Amino acid sequence: MAKFSVSRRIAVAIFVYTVCFSVSLVYALPYDDITKTVDKYELPNLPYGYGELEPYIDEATLRVHHLGHHAGYASKLNAALTKWRTEADVDPVASKSILEILQHLDQIPATHKGPIRNFGGGYVNHNIYWSVMSSNPRNLTRLPEGELLQLINTHFGNYTTFKSTFTTQANALFGSGYVWLNVKLDSAGNEALLMSSSVNQDSPISDGLYPILVIDVWEHAYYLKHQNKRANHVESWWKVVDWNRVQGLRSWWKKALEESKREEL
Numbered sequence: 001m002a003k004f005s006v007s008r009r010i011a012v013a014i015f016v017y018t019v020c021f022s023v024s025l026v027y028a029l030p031y032d033d034i035t036k037t038v039d040k041y042e043l044p045n046l047p048y049g050y051g052e053l054e055p056y057i058d059e060a061t062l063r064v065h066h067l068g069h070h071a072g073y074a075s076k077l078n079a080a081l082t083k084w085r086t087e088a089d090v091d092p093v094a095s096k097s098i099l100e101i102l103q104h105l106d107q108i109p110a111t112h113k114g115p116i117r118n119f120g121g122g123y124v125n126h127n128i129y130w131s132v133m134s135s136n137p138r139n140l141t142r143l144p145e146g147e148l149l150q151l152i153n154t155h156f157g158n159y160t161t162f163k164s165t166f167t168t169q170a171n172a173l174f175g176s177g178y179v180w181l182n183v184k185l186d187s188a189g190n191e192a193l194l195m196s197s198s199v200n201q202d203s204p205i206s207d208g209l210y211p212i213l214v215i216d217v218w219e220h221a222y223y224l225k226h227q228n229k230r231a232n233h234v235e236s237w238w239k240v241v242d243w244n245r246v247q248g249l250r251s252w253w254k255k256a257l258e259e260s261k262r263e264e265l
Helices: 001-026 028-036 059-085 098-103 109-130 146-156 157-173 228-238 243-263
Strands: 177-183 190-201 210-216
Touching: 028 098, 028 109, 028 177, 028 243, 059 243, 098 109, 098 146, 098 243, 109 210, 146 190, 146 243, 157 177, 157 228, 177 243, 190 228
Parallel strands: none
Antiparallel strands: 177 190, 177 210
């Protein structure tokens, strides 16, 4: 009986640890970093292993994309912020988080606007991109549910039409950039969904939008696996879209906006 009790306690402890660890993974997502006001932005950890998006996004691509390209944007953003913040007549916007800076891009001095838009956008865009994907080892067809599905049906007719339109935009975007699904708020705070595309490292955040889903169609996001066949990358990417995480990001934006309003009071 004592042995059973000890074994049971061990099993419960392992279960609690596993649950707590899983919850920490769910909530410690890369986009959390963009609200921080720091001297130096760190390259965020991915919410999955480099091989865990296989076979849809290959390990070699994910490693170079994260450790090479994203790390490069983080480093260059930090250099650009340091240069801007150490000027004699520093703009108060410079002391804010990278999220707030991108939301006020029109207030950045011309000499710093380009680097901040490119490297800040590159940093933030990737933080969001990583956060809306997860492994799909059983090759499941994952679909949005609940309020999010209702919003998609309201603004695009149905999920099939939404997916087809998003895919078409991703394949048609000229050059390098992203395709986004954003939340747009009216003056009364009502939500609407808006699809958009951006070139280079421009961010919809600078247009007053709140992105909840994004695909990266820069060639470095898929070239090692698909070469110049972007359509294959787009098709594979749908398999790793995690609609629970998309909904989580939608909820995160709501909370961030509420906190911002309280700070203004």
